[in-house]
Amino acid sequence: MQALRRKDILGLEEMSAEEITFILETARSMQEIIQRSIKKVPTLRGRPVLNLFYEPSTRTKASFELAQKYMSADSVSVAGTSSSLVKGETLKDTVRNVEVMGVECVIMRHPVSGSSHYLARNVEASVINAGDGMHEHPTQGLLDMLTIWEKKGRLEELKVVIVGDVRHSRVARSNIWGLKKMGAEVVLAGPPTLMPPDLGAFDVKAFTCIEEAVEKADVIMALRLQKERQESGLFPSLREYAELYGLTLKRVAPAKEDVLIMHPGPINRGIEISSELADGPGSVVLDQVTAGVAVRMALLYLLLGGTKE
């Protein structure tokens, strides 16, 4: 199998449909390993990998760590806090340490947009962006696409509606780029204050009426609503948000009958999405989680191990 012809995975904006397809196909073969009773292959034995998480993360961090274990990579996880970034060791010094430790791949989550570009520019190791500020979260975008692909059998010509705080969402940005490249139609919905200030470059439509946006939708993706957004004055209250924009069975009724309901987690139940919907028959929230491990295994394999077999 060929390797990916890039050193880093920083975002889906710069990726081609061919690359995305290749990654998703590789991830599907990884799904088989995850189904086994002994989930371990020796592919990345002795390959040092570093997980650098400057923001709290449960799902993404666990998913990367499991992927590394299944692939037999030698990995270390370092958790920092946002405040240590400002006061403590600079990313530059961290970078220098990474270099001398001989790490081959760094997975980083960081609260500042563009920080994975900074890291990638300064280290020889491959960098996988596990979420940089509001910019991109490419592995989430890929796992979402894998989930949709496995359920629907295709991505092209599907209508995918992303609902909620798109403005601050790296998940939304990665999904917009990825899905559009793969031929899906992407529609955004939510209060105008939570939309990016200028959608020109994305070439997508935004709606303020959820019912209108989800009409004949194949997929509805809810985004997590951060409480800080209300505090910064972008909408008046959580209860008003839930009442006007929260996803409920009734509100998504105009979508197709077999619509998939997705959420990157963690869920604020009763705010951006109701429990009946999040736990309902159309929900693929847990499939997203297993797809996440497969996608991350695929990326590690393609960046580190692809040529060695």
Next chain:
Amino acid sequence: MQSLIIKGGRVIDPSQNLDDLADLLVSEGTIEALKKGLKQPEGAAVIEAEGMVIVPGLIDMHVHLRDPGQEYKEDIFSGSLAAAAGGFTAVTAMANTDPVGDDPSVIRYVRERAGQAAVRVYPVGAVTKELKGEEMAEMGRIKKAGAVAFSDDGRPLVNGTLMRNALQYSSGLDALLIVHEEDPSLAAGGVMHEGAVSSVLGLNGIPAEAEEAMITRDLLLLKLTGGRLHVAHLSTAGSVELIRKAREEGLAVTAEVTPHHLLLTDRIVKNSGYSTDTKVKPPLRSENDRQALWEGLFDGTIDAVATDHAPHHPDDKDREFDFAPFGIAGLEAALPLLLNEVSSGRSKKLTLSLLVEKLSTAPARILGVPGGTLRKGSPADITIIDPSKIFTVNPETWHSKSRNTPFGGRRLTGAPVYTIVGGKIVMKEGVVVGDELEK
């Protein structure tokens, strides 16, 4: 002092409406004669300037020298060497130092240090104490100590009443107020221009309206109070239009633009992969804004070009985008960048004469400082330009302590070859004289 004759160059002096071949004689630090076929006095030093352009010394009216307080970023001496290297014979020194230039003692300190500098350094005093925007600084005493203008630059004057009072009070001193126009609540958290690019990059934006709202307020206050207002670093099409209308109404307002706002747009933040050298206030705007700034420069709405030289130590800039400070260092790249625009013939309206007007004549007039002219009897502050010299922007060779430029590596046509201050050559062929001076 040995006299100096500059022979055979093309002399461009907008203050005399002059663009012709002529010789220039300098003695005792002043301009002695300017005409064709001057007789060479015995013992005079000679600069053969055939093919060169002789212009009144350039004045950068917006410079941060960081001294006192942040000498690791720049100091008055290093900044003056950078100015000399860049073809500037005079610079201002903004008041956002530590301590702030809100007291006559700090102004006197700057003037004293300026005595050892390679170029003329004109201190700008603070409008408010500690730049807090709360209480007026002692503008009268600060002016007496030698401040040429007043500014809290780096910070906007948020309080409307304070701005009103400052304008009104400064009018009694015939003092110039230089303002950094930005509504801080609209700009809060922003690190680049708000638009399509910031939306893609996931960076918080600073809308054009943050600047325009503040300019609107201050133009209304200017009308109310009188006084002299100079708007620093215009960055948006709307700002240009506001100034244009105010000028038509006869308000005493002037404005400047930086080379980076004339030459770059927000796209470079993306194309450079979030390079912090593109992070500056006001932010690099859209192509439409950039075009409007050129138009404003051509039609006279924008009086001057100033660099807003904002030096930072490489460690300060070598960080994540949100954490890096704002600012671009401009002194050593500005003139070649602008000359390159002339030589590339981008616009018929952009002539060398216009450039000299914006970089020398106008700043001298606005600030009320000597220079900006080659008239007989004026101080011999002269910049000699080789319009066909190939120049590459290389921050590693800068005299400034900073390296923060988004123009590194650019190959340009046109550069200064001599900088002469008070008849003394302080830069020759890129070599700055003064390295031997004590730092």
